[in-house]
Amino acid sequence: MNKNLPLICPSCENLLKVKQLHCEQCETEITGLYSLPIMSRLAMDDQKFILDFIKASGSLKVMAQNMKLSYPTVRNRLDDIISSINKLGKNGQ
Amino acid sequence: MDSNYLINPFIRIAGYKSLLIGFAGLLLVSFISYITGTHFNGLLFVGFAKDSKFVYYFLEHIISWITIFTFLFLSGIILSKTKFRLIDVLGTTLLARLPLIIAPILRLLPYFQSFVFQSWEMYFIYGAYLLSAFWTIVLLFNAFKISCNLKNERLIISFAVSIILSEIITRLIINSITFKI
Known part of the structure; x- marks a missing residue:
């Protein structure tokens, strides 16, 4: 089963943070308060786009061919993700 | 067929591909306009007269395309925050003109080859032309939106x-050329 990482508090709709990390092998547990990295705060579709973009060696032309979309459509999608990252970066500070 | 393809094919087609298809379409529209005597004096004006050479019909479409391309491209340069490609604006704006073929094609039918003023044939042709012009404007809007990545009021106003x-x-x-040819 593919579980999605919850990002928003279902009670107050605030952005969630990481409080506990766990090692499955040695059962070590780390407790603290950590912000989620910007990448993990993006929508799943956007995260997949970024991974595909890296796999395509950062070539929008290859991305466009793989996605069967036009070059400007793919470039606009990348621009939207950059804009989201910039917003998250500002909000995170 | 995906209905979205009819109003926004540029999600899948842009660049050289759109330029090639658009240019083939431009030649075809010009040729059918020539044999049916359908003049396009810009995007929003159509006239009927078999009085010119093929090159004149071809020039009407070329001038109309290059002019709208120039204004949209300059608007993109001034207003867009992204790096966009000249070839995408050129190709998509040319492909967007394909619906203009509707009125000349209708005029190939015997009913519409010649008609009297204010007849139903005339209104039918003008109705079909207005529909194709509206479709072309919708396509041009989407071509501009995708090629230059503009949104909201910047997109609509420009x-x-x-x-x-x-x-x-x-x-x-076109009027200045008419007097010279």
Whole structure:
């Protein structure tokens, strides 16, 4: 089963943070308060786009061919993700 | 067929591909306009007269396309925050003109080859032309939106201004050529 990482508090709709990390092998547990990295705060579709973009060696032309979309459509999608990252970066500070 | 493809094919087609298909379409529209005597004096004006050489019909379409392309491209340079490609604006704006083939094609039918003023044939042809012009404007809007990545009021205002100015310039150029040919 593919579980999605919850990002928003279902009670107050605030952005969630990481409080506990766990090692499955040695059962070590780390407790603290950590912000989620910007990448993990993006929508799943956007995260997949970024991974595909890296796999395509950062070539929008290859991305466009793989996605069967036009070059400007793919470039606009990348621009939207950059804009989201910039917003998250500002909000995170 | 995906209905989205009819109003926004540029999600899948842009660049050289759109330029090649658009240019083939431009030649075809010009040729059918020539044999049916359908003049396009800009995007929003159509006239009927078998009085010119093929090159004149071809020039009407070329001038109209280059003018709207120039205004949209300049608007993109001024307003867009992204790096966009000249070839995408050129190709998509040319492909967007394909619906203009509807009125000349209808005029190939015997009913519409010649008609009297204010007849149903005339209204039918003008109705079909208005529909194709509206479709072309919708396609041009989407071509501009995707090629230059503009949104909201920047997109709507710059597009409206570009269409109005290009219509004025196109008519002026075509009229000046008419007197020379």
